[in-house]
Amino acid sequence: MTPDLTTHLTGARWFGGKGRPLTVTGTRRLGTLGPARPTDEEPTLVLELVTVQYADAEGGTEYYQVPLSCYAAAVDHLDHALVEVFDDPELGSVHAYDAVHDRFAMAYLLESFDRPPSTGPLRFERLPGHDLDLTTHSSLFTGEQSNSSVAFGEDALLKVFRKITPGRNPDITVHDVLTRAGSDHVAALFGWLEADSLVEGEVLQLAMLQQFLRTASDGWELALSSVRNLFAEADLHADEVGGDFAGEAARLGVALRETHDTLAENFPTRVRTDAEQGDVAAGMRERLDAAIEVVPGLAEHAAPVRKVFEAVADLADVRVQQIHADLHLGQTLRTVRGWKIVDFEGEPARPLAERQLPDTPWRDVAGMLRSFDYAPRVVERTFDDADPSAGDQRAYRAAEWSKRNRAAFLEAYTERELTHDENLLLSAYVADKAVYETVYEARNRPTWVSIPLDAISRVRP
Structure with a gap:
């Protein structure tokens, strides 16, 4: 039994289809991190891809990433982030929480960027030149965002993409080029996460890890x-x-x-x-x-x-x-080392093919x-x-x-x-x-x- 994520999805601040008639037509497991079966203390991180079909005149299909931190029992301090309680053929009976709120689940991601798994459906790509601080704890940024951003101490920032458009994400490809070129005007890219699973024949890029501009x-x-x-x-x-x-x-x-x-x-x-x-x-x-x-x-x-x-x-x-293609003052940060430009995704409402032109x-x-x-x-x-x-x-x-x-x-x-x-x-x-x-x-x-x-x-x- 897979989780029914409709309620969680439509109530999330990052969901872009609010108010539209829709149906969740599928849930695909992209990969897992952590123990094969969760315990009361150690979660299994599950990355789910939810397919949404709209029934209005505009119609269309969208994909959303829902990372779940799955425990064998209820976790009191994560009660505010509870998504679903369900039975899973691989994990057993689990309490699933929105993983960006859970430090243990986020630590799995950070550690995987430092020591990428040699096999599996998840690929952690890394740029050279920065040693990650694995001793830091994660902290979720609040506020209205189309993605979820998690800081690791004062070292790194993980942007978890929520709406997933099949294909290469400009936020990653542009940051990659600017980082390798030594640009002083962006937060340096440390790496990104993508899945082997193809959708519409295209790769899925799920998250990017970059320099945390703590003085910004x-x-x-x-x-x-x-x-x-x-x-x-x-x-x-x-x-x-x-x-x-x-x-x-x-x-x-x-x-x-x-x-x-x-x-x-x-x-x-x-x-x-x-x-x-x-x-x-x-x-x-x-x-x-x-x-x-x-x-x-x-x-x-x-x-x-x-x-x-x-x-x-x-x-x-x-x-x-x-x-940049969606530039305004809200896409800029002033640091002690000057101005930085962020979020090179382009206008999220535009199709990816247009944003790449x-x-x-x-x-x-x-x-x-x-x-x-x-x-x-x-x-x-x-x-x-x-x-x-x-x-x-x-x-x-x-x-x-x-x-x-x-x-x-x-x-x-x-x-x-x-x-x-x-x-x-x-x-x-x-x-x-x-x-x-x-x-x-x-x-x-x-x-x-x-x-x-x-x-x-x-x-x-």
């Missing part, structure tokens, strides 16, 4: 703090307050440029054909039309946006390469520019007072912060004046990103939809 501060939170400092200083401009962020924005621009340069040196680059460029512009127009159906307020601003997209269709010699670096730049526009608008919305003049003052300060930091970032990234074609391409990607944001906000945070709508209203062909 989240880039988004730092930006919000800077905005709060500005709003607290009624008589000072953005360049006069102690929390001015422009220097950090510039350093982040340099980090992105150098990362793009390293990616271009180590991945194929090419020039888009005219037909491909036309398809890119057509996709932008289609997303705008679809967004208007969800956010009718977009319609009054659509004409100039369409003109930008139409002009982009005629651009020639657009060079594309490996990029080369794209223009201006897409990453556009994502950062939108993030610099978002930060002050988000802080602005935390105030609730009846004084219209105070609101007007904060709106002015928000625009000032956004303009200053966007300019600092872009100047540091380019180190020159942009050409007409580059400006056009960047404007198109900024508008396309804002169109996406209107739909996201309308569905998740309706009171925030004015943030991207304001940005779209400023688009000029």
Whole structure:
């Protein structure tokens, strides 16, 4: 008897199909670690792959990894992580817990990266150059994540992928290349876990182990703090307050440029054909039309946006390469050794085949520019007072912060004046990103939809 994981799956924060009609159509055991049969004190770590079939108009199939820490008896301190009690033909009667909460189960994974099993369905790949600290205990990161991250002391961070897309995960392949190239702008990759079992004819990559950036501060939170400092200083401009962020924005621009340069040196680059460029512009127009159906307020601003997209269709010699593809301040970390860029998976909602395609670096730049526009608008919305003049003052300060930091970032990234074609391409990607944001906000945070709508209203062909 295999466990019924439907309830656990649909209630998990990392599950991407919430609210959709679905059926769990299969559970596949990818491998086990630890003793062949669990005891009261020693668990067997079981890695299960769950197949989900959706029954709505969109339909489709998704795969989710559920690592289970299986004990022969109940474990009181893991009661909050209980998934299922079931009888297993190989393990016997077990109490199964979400394994990322169990230090013993996570220790099996860490030890396997250090001493990979010589046989079995699980393959632990290792990069040379770092000795793992096996004396550390695991600690699960909390918060809303599409994956599960577990730190081992101050040494290593294990990212357990939850939604599994058959094929090579860009987060691993890109980190692998950047680590081997000696990039200073990513957390070094130590290794990854994959399964022999093929799904849809493709390999399954289950987890990655990387450097733990223990001194890191989240880039988004730092930006919000800077905005709060500005709003607290009624008589000072953005360049006069102690929390001015422009220097950090510039350093982040340099980090992105150098990362793009390293990616271009180590991945194929090419020039888009005219037909491909036309398809890119057509996709932008289609997303705008679809967004208007969800956010009718977009319609009054659509004409100039369409003109930008139409002009982009005629651009020639657009060079594309490996990029981040989902970049914003929340994908950056500030450490004592400078900025680090994280999470190279691309947009999780896009098919893997699309996420692996080369794209223009201006897409990453556009994502950062939108993030610099978002930060002050988000802080602005935390105030609730009846004084219209105070609101007007904060709106002015928000625009000032956004303009200053966007300019600092872009100047540091380019180190020159942009050409007409580059400006056009960047404007198109900024508008396309804002169109996406209107739909996201309308569905998740309706009171925030004015943030991207304001940005779209400023688009000029």
